[in-house]
Amino acid sequence: xxxxxxxxxxxxxxxxxxxxxxxxxxxxxxxxxxxxxxxxxxxxxxxxxxxxxxxxxxxxxxxxxxxxxxxxxxxxxxxxxxxxxxxxxxxxxxxxxxxxxxxxxxxxxxxxxxxxxxxxxxxxxxxxxxxxxxxxxxxxxxxxxxxxxxxxxxxxxxxxxxxxxxxxxxxxxxxxxxxxxxxxxxxxxxxxxxxxxxxxxxxxxxxxxxxxxxxxxxxxxxxxxxxxxxxxxxxxxxxxxxxxxxxxxxxxxxxxxxxxxxxxxxxxxxxxxxxxxxxxxxxxxxxxxxxxxxxxxxxxxxxxxxxxxxxxxxxxxxxxx
Amino acid sequence: xxxxxxxxxxxxxxxxxxxxxxxxxxxxxxxxxxxxxxxxxxxxxxxxxxxxxxxxxxxxxxxxxxxxxxxxxxxxxxxxxxxxxxxxxxxxxxxxxxxxxxxxxxxxxxxxxxxxxxxxxxxxxxxxxxxxxxxxxxxxxxxxxxxxxxxxxxxxxxxxxxxxxxxxxxxxxxxxxxxxxxxxxxxxxxxxxxxxxxxxxxxxxxxxxxxxxxxxxxxxxxxxxxxxxxxxxxxxxxxxxxxxxxxxxxxxxxxxxxxxxxxxxxxxxxxxxxxxxxxxxxxxxxxxxxx
Numbered sequence: 001x002x003x004x005x006x007x008x009x010x011x012x013x014x015x016x017x018x019x020x021x022x023x024x025x026x027x028x029x030x031x032x033x034x035x036x037x038x039x040x041x042x043x044x045x046x047x048x049x050x051x052x053x054x055x056x057x058x059x060x061x062x063x064x065x066x067x068x069x070x071x072x073x074x075x076x077x078x079x080x081x082x083x084x085x086x087x088x089x090x091x092x093x094x095x096x097x098x099x100x101x102x103x104x105x106x107x108x109x110x111x112x113x114x115x116x117x118x119x120x121x122x123x124x125x126x127x128x129x130x131x132x133x134x135x136x137x138x139x140x141x142x143x144x145x146x147x148x149x150x151x152x153x154x155x156x157x158x159x160x161x162x163x164x165x166x167x168x169x170x171x172x173x174x175x176x177x178x179x180x181x182x183x184x185x186x187x188x189x190x191x192x193x194x195x196x197x198x199x200x201x202x203x204x205x206x207x208x209x210x211x212x213x214x215x216x217x218x219x220x221x222x223x224x225x226x227x228x229x230x231x232x233x234x235x236x237x238x239x240x241x242x243x244x245x246x247x248x249x250x251x252x253x254x255x256x257x258x259x260x261x262x263x264x265x266x267x268x269x270x271x272x273x274x275x276x277x278x279x280x281x282x283x284x285x286x287x288x289x290x291x292x293x294x295x296x297x298x299x300x301x302x303x304x305x306x307x308x309x310x311x312x313x314x315x316x317x318x319x320x321x
Numbered sequence: 322x323x324x325x326x327x328x329x330x331x332x333x334x335x336x337x338x339x340x341x342x343x344x345x346x347x348x349x350x351x352x353x354x355x356x357x358x359x360x361x362x363x364x365x366x367x368x369x370x371x372x373x374x375x376x377x378x379x380x381x382x383x384x385x386x387x388x389x390x391x392x393x394x395x396x397x398x399x400x401x402x403x404x405x406x407x408x409x410x411x412x413x414x415x416x417x418x419x420x421x422x423x424x425x426x427x428x429x430x431x432x433x434x435x436x437x438x439x440x441x442x443x444x445x446x447x448x449x450x451x452x453x454x455x456x457x458x459x460x461x462x463x464x465x466x467x468x469x470x471x472x473x474x475x476x477x478x479x480x481x482x483x484x485x486x487x488x489x490x491x492x493x494x495x496x497x498x499x500x501x502x503x504x505x506x507x508x509x510x511x512x513x514x515x516x517x518x519x520x521x522x523x524x525x526x527x528x529x530x531x532x533x534x535x536x537x538x539x540x541x542x543x544x545x546x547x548x549x550x551x552x553x554x555x556x557x558x559x560x561x562x563x564x565x566x567x568x569x570x571x572x573x574x575x576x577x578x579x580x581x582x583x584x585x586x587x588x589x590x591x592x593x594x595x596x597x598x599x600x601x602x603x604x605x606x607x608x609x610x611x612x
Contacts, residue, residue, distance in 0.1 A: 101603045111416050112355055115546050116543050117595065120543075120592050246421060253417070284428075287428035293418075
């Protein structure tokens with residue numbers, strides 16, 4: 001397996017964002033779907049578990065940056081890395097807690113356990129009125145103060161785009177490392193037959209948790225880059241928006257679950273399909289998304305790249321992981 | 322004791338929560354499928370009640386019967402279109418397809434009926450009970466729920482088909498060996514499960530005067546799963562009893578949180594529901610009751 005093509009695409013997009021800043025918002029929108037699918041894929045694709053509370057990881061990332069900017073003034077430019085680190089750490093910690101409890105359970109029970117995570121955290125933030133409560137955190141003035149106006153504007157456009165692409169590229173590397181190492185074989189064995197894998201001395205929960213926390217951390221980075229840095233605001237209704245998990249799974253299934261190139265192909269098609277629907281039939285994007293996921297899952301369960309790989313000679317397959 | 326009215330009203334709404342959960346638990350018990358589109362069927366039931374009442378003047382009990390029939394039809398459709406073709410493809414595909422179906426229904430409802438909150442009031446008087454002014458419509462909803470739960474349990478124990486369902490729950494392969502048409506049991510269980518859920522949606526509207534909207538289902542998916550897990554997934558009476566318990570928990574929780582001075586006590590009660598779900602799955606994944 002050679003991850004150079006997907007990595008090359010992310011690098012090329014990053015170069016494009018710097019060379020043509022006026023297109024950076026467009027690139028960010030496409031890249032958000034790619035990177036989300038890529039991150040979701042590391043968990044859902046590799047373990048075949050589905051987490052309906054996944055959006056909470058995006059939210060944790062966004063709140064990490066939001067909280068540091070709002071409650072720790074005076075850090076200057078350091079607020080950005082500190083905030084992102086906090087966001088990623090909160091996402092990873094949430095994944096550790098939920099995973100340690102629920103990943104021991106079989107698929108359906110895990111899915112049920114995660115149904116409440118997203119809504120539950122949203123209700124906690126709104127109900128206990130923490131981190132701005134239902135009104136959210138508005139970061140633009142804090143970003144202007146800490147970074148200076150020019151830098152803040154640059155960060156919210158080109159900077160945010162570059163961070164999103166970085167998250168996507170990092171997900172490619174993580175997927176490559178997991179799949180080509182011991183964990184990849186262990187996860188493949190667990191996917192095929194968990195009991196048999198256990199008998200062979202594999203600890204399924206350990207590897208599932210590894211994939212879960214990796215995936216969650218990357219989504220935390222993505223949430224921080226897209227919502228907090230890119231939009232300069234964190235609203236509970238936005239960052240806990242349940243449809244993002246459907247977006248992530250649509251991108252993943254469209255491209256091909258457990259493939260590395262899949263989310264790039266899926267993200268591209270998905271973004272432009274939604275954009276087209278939005279122009280032809282405004283307000284129907286979510287309807288079409290749900291329909292699309294439904295059709296892919298029923299009719300093309302391997303996805304585009306997954307199906308393509310079946311028909312490629314082994315040499316070429318190496319290059320299209 | 323100021324808490325008694327909260328306790329009583331918790332029992333009343335808890336009965337309807339139990340009703341909403343019966344179908345979810347039945348489908349999980351028989352097919353081992355977690356119906357994550359559950360809340361959307363509750364929402365459809367709520368709209369049946371609303372349009373039945375405002376367009377034709379149909380009282381909610383009549384709407385309940387209509388919703389039961391409509392829901393059963395939808396359930397059969399879901400079985401043939403989603404569950405049956407994906408049984409072999411595996412759990413992940415079914416779960417994702419059902420989740421997408423749930424959002425699809427919600428979005429279709431928004432496009433057809435608009436995003437506004439709607440509601441209606443059906444007044445048939447009230448009685449005073451232990452410091453609580455109880456509207457008779459709510460009492461009727463709670464009693465319907467109780468009757469449905471008991472009826473379903475009797476049906477599963479006393480009829481041939483009911484015994485066939487229980488046989489499939491215990492051992493699908495064994496049931497097939499002794500000549501039970503497992504696929505028919507799957508079909509009828511899905512139809513009944515979704516039918517009861519839609520009817521539950523009708524009864525729920527008696528408690529939420531202005532809460533009918535296309536996206537209302539999400540929270541009831543969560544509540545129903547908490548209750549189903551509390552009662553032991555697949556257990557009918559367990560689901561009903563857990564519904565009562567959850568209603569009391571939510572209502573008394575609301576009272577306690579407002580005493581503690583939280584600005585949004587209802588939101589906090591919902592957060593606790595989710596914590597409860599994780600705790601039960603951690604310590605007692607088979608449910609709290611032995612029924």
